[in-house]
Amino acid sequence: MPVIYALIARGTVVLCDYATTTGNFPQISRTICQKIPQTNSKMSYIYEQYTFHYMVQDRITYLCMTDKGFNNRVAFGFLEETCQRFRAEYRDSVYSASSDGMRAFNAQLRTLMDQYTKQAPDKIKMVKDSVVELRTQVEQNIDKILVRQEKIELLVDKSENLNQSAKQYRKKAVQLKKTMWWKNCKLWVVIIVVLLIVIFFIVVMACGGFTFKNCKKK
Incomplete structure (x- = not known):
């Protein structure tokens, strides 16, 4: 306006x-x-x-x-x-x-x-x-x-006003895209960390505890 x-x-x-x-x-x-x-x-x-x-x-x-x-x-x-x-x-x-x-x-x-x-x-x-x-x-x-x-x-x-509105729209779209990209990155980091933790505990359980006695070479 x-x-x-x-x-x-x-x-x-x-x-x-x-x-x-x-x-x-x-x-x-x-x-x-x-x-x-x-x-x-x-x-x-x-x-x-x-x-x-x-x-x-x-x-x-x-x-x-x-x-x-x-x-x-x-x-x-x-x-x-x-x-x-x-x-x-x-x-x-x-x-x-x-x-x-x-x-x-x-x-x-x-x-x-x-x-x-x-x-x-x-x-x-x-x-x-x-x-x-x-x-x-x-x-x-x-x-x-x-x-x-x-x-x-x-x-x-209206063209000048429309151009200004278009610029503002593109700027907001870029900002939204960056925000969503960072949110996705954070989500994937959380998922990977959780998977690593789950895998770690599975390995721990399979190897007989934190000493990994079942997985050590005799």
């Missing part, structure tokens, strides 16, 4: 964005940006099996798209840290930059998206309750913000 897309905009002016796969979600995200009030706020919009999360801070919009099952608290933690890094790097220049004027930040977007996708929610220490308080954040259907003419089919290239 990854962070698929992230965008930073000043109103309708997109300063930078990054996607892990292809699709028409950048177009939908820009349409959402046109509808977002420029007052400080947080909101999530459900669009089919995906969710668009956004946060407005000082008239700058930070938006990401995730799978519907992605943890909301983690999504807003991602947006919060993105906001902190972006403002620390660009400060007031964000209010005069042109469209795509901060593409250099895409590398940090990619790093954060990968970090928040791979790490479990309880391991992301920067997601603090005081920072990502969601009492004012409500999930709504995308119909609440888009009119009928604007609502279009959301297309997401």
Whole structure:
């Protein structure tokens, strides 16, 4: 369940964005940006099996798209840290930059998206309750913000996600194979040891005890 897309905009002016796969979600995200009030706020919009999360801070919009099952608290933690890094790097220049004027930040977007996708929610220490308080954040259907003419089919290239899933499956399969191999080795060792012990006692009994008196050459 990854962070698929992230965008930073000043109103309708997109300063930078990054996607892990292809699709028409950048177009939908820009349409959402046109509808977002420029007052400080947080909101999530459900669009089919995906969710668009956004946060407005000082008239700058930070938006990401995730799978519907992605943890909301983690999504807003991602947006919060993105906001902190972006403002620390660009400060007031964000209010005069042109469209795509901060593409250099895409590398940090990619790093954060990968970090928040791979790490479990309880391991992301920067997601603090005081920072990502969601009492004012409500999930709504995308119909609440888009009119009928604007609502279009959301297309997401599944190949990248499928490739990631396939890699994880192969990795787990290799690990399982190694685990089963070691278990089999241990089992065979135990069986061989038991057989050797049984054979030893049979020989002992056949030879008249531990002195092997019946088996010694006269």
